[in-house]
Amino acid sequence: MPPDSARPLPRAFYSRDTVAVARDLLGRTLVRRxxxxxxxxAGTIVETEAYRSSDDPASHARNGMTQRNRAMFGEVGRAYVYFTYGMHHCLNAVARGPSRDAGAVLIRAIEPTAGGCIMSxxxxGCAARDVANGPAKLTQAMRxxxxxxxxxxxxxxxxxxxxxxxxxxxxxRGPRVGIRRGLDLEWNFRLA
DNA sequence: AGAACGATAACCT
DNA sequence: GGTTATCGTTCTT
Incomplete structure (x- = not known):
């Protein structure tokens, strides 16, 4: 592994359009210590989705800031973690271009590269292939x-x-998963 | 006060 | 492959 591939991506990476950041997060490494x-x-990010602001009917930020989504309006490069289905957590990376007020990229799936035993x-004890192939599975695997x-x-x-x-x-590239509004926007990205 | 929203596992067939 | 149970956040009435 080249020396700087283990370095965190800089803040500037997240200070671009949310959809571009979603695309560019594919193949990067999510690290949990x-x-x-x-x-x-650690694991390779293999599926992401972009959620933007008032222009995006499926975004948590579509109706402005609330207690839950305030991270989407805050500093880029930070984690937006939300609780859903009364049971599950989902992980997002806050990202948006300079002209937008909110945005985040949902990390939907990773392929484990280190600590697979811990995640399992x-x-x-579920099988390696299924340990983190869903947005709430990966948060459970990585605690x-x-x-x-x-x-x-x-x-x-x-x-x-x-x-x-x-x-x-x-x-x-295709429509985002598990939503009912904004299905015309192809903001889901995954590695084949 | 009431309803819409949404990821996963467990079970069934 | 389809159905079901789980409940906090948020918006609408």
């Missing part, structure tokens, strides 16, 4: 909860995104 660094987990244990709301993804802390050049794999 818990329990004082004793639990080290966090998921009641990502509301405690990490607002965490800085650009610093080597408990949770960050690293990666120099992303892997060369085919990118598929």
């Amino acid at each position: 818990a329990h004082g660094g004793r639990a080290a987990m 244990r966090n998921r009641r 990502i909860t509301g405690d990490l709301y607002g965490a800085d993804l650009t610093a080597r802390g408990e949770l960050y995104v690293a990666g120099g050049a992303p892997a060369r794999r085919r990118v598929a």
